[in-house]
Amino acid sequence: MKQQEEINDNSRRDFIKTAAIVGIATAACGSLACSCSSKQPVQPIGEKVKLLSPEGEIVEIDSAYLNHQEHMAIVSKLEAREGMAGKKFVMVVDLSRCKNARKCVSACQKWHYRPEETEWLTVKLMKDSDKAAPYWFPKQCFHCDNPPCVKVCPVDATFKRQDGLVLIDNERCIGCKFCMAACPYSTRVFNWTDPVMPEAIANQQYSPETGIPARVGTVEKCDFCPDRSREGLLPPCVEACPNGVFYFGDENEDTVSNGDETVSFTQLIKDRAAYRFQEELGTKPRVYYLPPKDRQFPVERGYENLPDQLKERFKDVMEGGAE
Amino acid sequence: MELNQYQKDIFEKQKPVIENYGKKTWGWTIFFLLWILVGGYALYLQVADGHVVTGMRDNVVWGLYIANFIFFIGISYAGAVISGLLHILHVEWRKPIIRIAEMITVIATMIGPVFILLCVGRLDRLHHLFLYPRLQSPITWDVLAITTYFTGSVIFLYLALIKDFAIYRDAKLNIPKWKQKLYNILAIGYRGTPSQKRHIKISTDLMAIMIIPLAIIVHSVLSWIFGMTLRPGWHSSIFGPYFVLAAIYSGTGVLIMAMWVYRKMYKLNSLLTDKHFVYLGYIMMVLGAAYGYFTFSEYLTAWFGSAKWDNEVIEKLFTLEYYGGWFLFTNIAGIILPILVVAIPFTRKPGLITIASFFMVIALWVKRYLIIVPTLESTLLPMQDTRPEYIKYSATWVEWALTFAGIATFFLLFTLLSKFVTIIPISEFGDKEKTADDTSVPVKEN
Numbered sequence: 001m002k003q004q005e006e007i008n009d010n011s012r013r014d015f016i017k018t019a020a021i022v023g024i025a026t027a028a029c030g031s032l033a034c035s036c037s038s039k040q041p042v043q044p045i046g047e048k049v050k051l052l053s054p055e056g057e058i059v060e061i062d063s064a065y066l067n068h069q070e071h072m073a074i075v076s077k078l079e080a081r082e083g084m085a086g087k088k089f090v091m092v093v094d095l096s097r098c099k100n101a102r103k104c105v106s107a108c109q110k111w112h113y114r115p116e117e118t119e120w121l122t123v124k125l126m127k128d129s130d131k132a133a134p135y136w137f138p139k140q141c142f143h144c145d146n147p148p149c150v151k152v153c154p155v156d157a158t159f160k161r162q163d164g165l166v167l168i169d170n171e172r173c174i175g176c177k178f179c180m181a182a183c184p185y186s187t188r189v190f191n192w193t194d195p196v197m198p199e200a201i202a203n204q205q206y207s208p209e210t211g212i213p214a215r216v217g218t219v220e221k222c223d224f225c226p227d228r229s230r231e232g233l234l235p236p237c238v239e240a241c242p243n244g245v246f247y248f249g250d251e252n253e254d255t256v257s258n259g260d261e262t263v264s265f266t267q268l269i270k271d272r273a274a275y276r277f278q279e280e281l282g283t284k285p286r287v288y289y290l291p292p293k294d295r296q297f298p299v300e301r302g303y304e305n306l307p308d309q310l311k312e313r314f315k316d317v318m319e320g321g322a323e
Numbered sequence: 324m325e326l327n328q329y330q331k332d333i334f335e336k337q338k339p340v341i342e343n344y345g346k347k348t349w350g351w352t353i354f355f356l357l358w359i360l361v362g363g364y365a366l367y368l369q370v371a372d373g374h375v376v377t378g379m380r381d382n383v384v385w386g387l388y389i390a391n392f393i394f395f396i397g398i399s400y401a402g403a404v405i406s407g408l409l410h411i412l413h414v415e416w417r418k419p420i421i422r423i424a425e426m427i428t429v430i431a432t433m434i435g436p437v438f439i440l441l442c443v444g445r446l447d448r449l450h451h452l453f454l455y456p457r458l459q460s461p462i463t464w465d466v467l468a469i470t471t472y473f474t475g476s477v478i479f480l481y482l483a484l485i486k487d488f489a490i491y492r493d494a495k496l497n498i499p500k501w502k503q504k505l506y507n508i509l510a511i512g513y514r515g516t517p518s519q520k521r522h523i524k525i526s527t528d529l530m531a532i533m534i535i536p537l538a539i540i541v542h543s544v545l546s547w548i549f550g551m552t553l554r555p556g557w558h559s560s561i562f563g564p565y566f567v568l569a570a571i572y573s574g575t576g577v578l579i580m581a582m583w584v585y586r587k588m589y590k591l592n593s594l595l596t597d598k599h600f601v602y603l604g605y606i607m608m609v610l611g612a613a614y615g616y617f618t619f620s621e622y623l624t625a626w627f628g629s630a631k632w633d634n635e636v637i638e639k640l641f642t643l644e645y646y647g648g649w650f651l652f653t654n655i656a657g658i659i660l661p662i663l664v665v666a667i668p669f670t671r672k673p674g675l676i677t678i679a680s681f682f683m684v685i686a687l688w689v690k691r692y693l694i695i696v697p698t699l700e701s702t703l704l705p706m707q708d709t710r711p712e713y714i715k716y717s718a719t720w721v722e723w724a725l726t727f728a729g730i731a732t733f734f735l736l737f738t739l740l741s742k743f744v745t746i747i748p749i750s751e752f753g754d755k756e757k758t759a760d761d762t763s764v765p766v767k768e769n
Contacts, residue, residue, distance in 0.1 A: 026455070126705070148552065153460055154462035156457045174449065177444070180381065192374050216373065281553055316704070
């Protein structure tokens with residue numbers, strides 16, 4: 001094991017060289033990245049990992065040189081702008097199953113390292129008219145096919161990709177907030193202060209696909225987690241939901257999954273009479289809602305056990321009257 | 324430069340103004356500078372701590388700054404439209420007031436865009452506007468329109484100034500050397516030859532014609548920043564003309580106020596006569612009526628149709644607990660008051676017209692605020708937020724400080740400029756002999 005000995009010699013130059021190879025190699029396998037930025041010498045722990053070098057050789061290195069990184073900029077900026085060929089991401093939200101468990105919200109916050117009050121995904125309590133029954137309404141970015149936000153961006157910082165996603169490049173964004181004014185769904189949030197993040201996250205290489213690290217003075221929003229799609233994983237909100245409210249998938253493949261079951265997208269929206277929120281605005285959302293018919297939970301279930309501060313949000317609607 | 328008797332009279336009156344700065348002027352200068360300094364500190368805080376120091380949040384993403392932006396670009400219409408239009412129509416009485424009007428235009432166009440920059444979260448990335456411009460965005464239209472308009476206004480002002488610079492250059496004024504030199508450079512060798520005269524006349528006529536469509540484009544594009552969104556209270560086809568009209572209207576008001584201040588300060592009663600106030604008052608009255616008509620049709624249609632989302636904004640404007648009081652104020656002080664003051668012969672006096680203008684200009688500023696904030700406070704989805712600052716906008720001291728710094732900058736630049744050039748143009752009176760009914764030339768001392 002010649003190569004392994006070289007690494008153990010710990011000559012810094014060799015280490016960086018190998019680390020670079022590892023970096024390229026791991027890019028192919030997904031969620032691993034080298035810790036080449038760390039300044040302190042890493043002590044090998046004896047656990048070996050086999051990796052493929054660009055020359056096609058199998059390299060075995062100590063796993064101490066690797067660190068696990070969930071969010072990694074696995075694609076170039078250009079690719080992040082173009083999106084995944086042949087895909088057309090779509091989401092279906094089953095309103096009859098939502099009981100405001102709020103697991104989606106916390107999973108989203110955790111995955112994107114957002115502070116508690118900055119919700120990319122929010123759950124609203126809707127009551128369409130005085131006599132209508134209230135229902136819970138989870139709302140992410142609709143990734144509209146005719147996005148008002150993209151139209152108004154003066155610097156192309158927010159863009160529509162071929163796979164249907166609307167993303168933001170926060171290294172391009174000048175923070176004029178025009179997109180926020182243009183979005184009728186109040187989806188976008190602004191970093192009013194310097195965002196607080198773990199140091200490792202703050203130093204990570206940025207990609208519009210991960211949205212990490214967040215930056216002060218720029219706009220951000222729900223991104224449908226394309227970094228996870230590339231790994232074949234569902235977005236955290238979908239996975240976290242205990243009731244299978246969210247179906248996420250690809251319109252071209254005609255499949256959507258809520259983690260428990262994978263179903264035909266067209267069949268689902270046909271059978272359940274799906275609708276898109278405020279179709280009349282002409283924004284053509286990529287999120288479909290299944291009407292809150294035959295609901296699995298009484299609406300109060302999502303209210304009673306909430307902490308007071310959250311209760312406050314929905315008080316007006318819960319205690320009668322239209323929103 | 325040979326001056327005729329009237330020109331000499333006008334020049335004599337204004338000589339002391341440009342010859343010495345004066346203690347009083349220094350006092351004002353320092354006062355304005357102090358305001359600007361406070362604004363500078365506020366700006367530092369905003370850049371250092373982020374926009375969290377302002378009252379803007381995720382729902383109300385724009386506030387005072389945008390209102391100021393619209394306001395300043397609006398008053399810049401004084402020069403563009405009033406002066407441009409009166410020039411084209413060869414209205415004789417315009418002569419003493421065109422310089423003031425054009426100065427308002429140039430200075431306000433300099434200050435206005437600063438306020439839109441204050442809304443920008445990443446001032447360090449402004450060059451992205453030119454590196455990655457997107458022509459679809461109304462902001463890009465705005466950048467193009469305002470830079471063109473500003474350039475045009477500067478040229479328009481300068482063209483009218485060249486002859487005057489030549490007069491200052493040749494007048495052997497008691498001024499420092501650098502100032503003399505500057506006049507010399509700025510006069511670009513103007514000697515009053517027939518060919519020079521002709522060139523300036525043609526260029527001025529051209530600019531006067533061009534500045535009007537340019538101005539209309541600027542405020543239309545500005546209104547489309549709002550009109551192009553799907554928001555209630557903004558998404559309206561009337562917005563372009565409505566903004567343009569409001570801009571000319573407020574510009575006239577500021578012009579009347581500036582005239583009053585200068586007349587008082589430099590004792591120019593013989594040049595800025597009562598007639599000027601009355602004539603501009605007539606223009607203001609007509610514009611006020613048109614503005615009132617636009618306002619009425621805009622809110623009538625929204626209220627009568629009463630779509631749910633529209634209605635939310637209308638309700639906020641029509642309810643006293645929300646913005647009802649302010650909305651009422653904008654209509655009384657912004658429409659009814661100026662019309663009445665000018666319409667009734669008894670009140671048609673310079674002082675009262677100026678007071679009416681003052682209230683009208685304030686009312687139009689408030690109106691801009693009422694266009695921005697209530698709409699942003701009315702979201703399509705229920706807000707369901709518990710953070711009060713996210714639900715209702717209220718400007719912080721940082722925003723107010725910067726607003727006042729903007730106003731102070733406006734006054735400061737005005738002061739500086741009026742110490743550099745005579746605010747009553749001298750050359751304008753050159754080519755024409757005095758006629759009996761000509762109000763543009765001095766009649767007699769009051």
